[in-house]
Amino acid sequence: MRAVANGRLNLTQAEAVRDLIDAQTHAAVRQAARQLGGELSKRLQPIKDGLLEIIVPLESSLEFVEDDLPEDIARDIEKRLSTLSTKIDEMADSFRRGRLLKDGLRVALVGRPNVGKSSLFNKLLSSDRAIVTEIPGTTRDTISEVINMEGIPVLITDTAGVRTSPDKIEQLGIERTRRAIADADLIVVVLDGSQPLVDEDLEIIREASNNHCVLAFNKSDLESFRSSNAQEVADNLPLVSVSARTGEGLDALCSNIIKPFTAGYLDESSFVITNARHYDLLRRTSESLQAAQELIQENVSEELILANLYEALRFLGEITGETTPEDILSQIFSTFCIGK
Ligand SMILES: Nc1nc2c(ncn2[C@@H]2O[C@H](COP(=O)(O)OP(=O)(O)OP(=O)(O)O)[C@@H](O)[C@H]2O)c(=O)[nH]1
Numbered sequence: 001m002r003a004v005a006n007g008r009l010n011l012t013q014a015e016a017v018r019d020l021i022d023a024q025t026h027a028a029v030r031q032a033a034r035q036l037g038g039e040l041s042k043r044l045q046p047i048k049d050g051l052l053e054i055i056v057p058l059e060s061s062l063e064f065v066e067d068d069l070p071e072d073i074a075r076d077i078e079k080r081l082s083t084l085s086t087k088i089d090e091m092a093d094s095f096r097r098g099r100l101l102k103d104g105l106r107v108a109l110v111g112r113p114n115v116g117k118s119s120l121f122n123k124l125l126s127s128d129r130a131i132v133t134e135i136p137g138t139t140r141d142t143i144s145e146v147i148n149m150e151g152i153p154v155l156i157t158d159t160a161g162v163r164t165s166p167d168k169i170e171q172l173g174i175e176r177t178r179r180a181i182a183d184a185d186l187i188v189v190v191l192d193g194s195q196p197l198v199d200e201d202l203e204i205i206r207e208a209s210n211n212h213c214v215l216a217f218n219k220s221d222l223e224s225f226r227s228s229n230a231q232e233v234a235d236n237l238p239l240v241s242v243s244a245r246t247g248e249g250l251d252a253l254c255s256n257i258i259k260p261f262t263a264g265y266l267d268e269s270s271f272v273i274t275n276a277r278h279y280d281l282l283r284r285t286s287e288s289l290q291a292a293q294e295l296i297q298e299n300v301s302e303e304l305i306l307a308n309l310y311e312a313l314r315f316l317g318e319i320t321g322e323t324t325p326e327d328i329l330s331q332i333f334s335t336f337c338i339g340k
């Protein structure tokens with residue numbers, strides 16, 4: 001990390017320091033460290049250079065050519081712009097995973113009383129955080145803890161079992177369960193697989209299936225366990241058999257929890273955009289590049305095309321906080337010979 005050693009950080013590196021402090025998992029630390037090492041700026045540089053290589057001939061043609069851009073040059077510029085915007089779009093798209101690494105997911109464990117939500121919660125945390133008893137209605141208040149699922153920080157919430165209860169405290173707890181359901185990115189409906197499903201289970205499944213959800217058939221260690229009875233009620237929902245007692249099926253549960261959000265692209269080694277400001281500027285860069293491409297196709301004057309290209313450069317410069325349009329201009333004319 002030479003950039004740190006010589007004591008000067010650019011904007012993205014300063015942002016990385018903040019991310020490093022906030023990081024909740026090793027994967028988030030790794031991404032922040034890469035950004036601190038200047039990786040984002042290094043990845044942006046060839047794109048900026050590529051843009052300058054388009055801007056310079058366009059500027060010179062503005063000065064020396066009276067007519068429209070020659071057809072072959074226009075097609076060449078169009079091709080280069082499309083390559084650059086593909087690169088930008090790839091970087092911007094990585095924000096989906098980057099946001100996940102940084103902000104994580106909210107997952108609520110929901111179900112009838114006594115199905116084993118708190119037991120599962122404790123097993124996932126590897127600690128006896130929540131009270132577990134054989135008495136239905138044990139959990140009164142929601143409790144949340146962050147756990148690491150394949151590099152993603154997951155805020156997992158144990159909730160009060162859902163049922164109609166005359167008990168005032170339990171009713172308040174169930175209200176909080178409803179709030180946790182509303183806040184969750186995904187709901188794990190916990191079911192007691194050692195018993196036939198009842199109407200309340202079906203009602204909870206129906207409600208949860210409006211959101212991302214996974215059905216966890218718990219107590220797979222018991223003789224009377226059967227997960228098959230759920231298939232007809234929810235044949236399109238992901239379903240896992242688990243035992244909070246033995247820990248069986250927990251890995252499968254975790255991978256089903258993160259699957260809808262990672263869509264199979266969990267590549268630890270790839271660099272990702274983790275910052276909403278960077279994402280926003282990349283999107284805007286891409287829009288400017290697309291606008292420039294359309295103008296070239298329409299044979300519009302070079303000035304208008306250039307305006308979009310300068311705008312794209314400015315957005316990229318804003319990411320690292322290094323460049324202003326004036327700097328870029330003087331840079332162009334000092335480092336490129338345009339044949340004057
Ligand atoms: N055999 C077996 N028993 C379990 C398992 N998970 C939970 N239990 C038992 O089921 C009972 C209820 O467990 P809890 O974790 O308190 O259930 P809960 O869903 O949190 O219940 P409420 O807080 O009342 O809504 C306890 O006696 C647990 O020991 C399991 O995987 N296997």
Ligand SMILES: [Mg+2]
Pocket residue numbers: 117118119130131138139158159160161
């Ligand atoms: Mg409980």
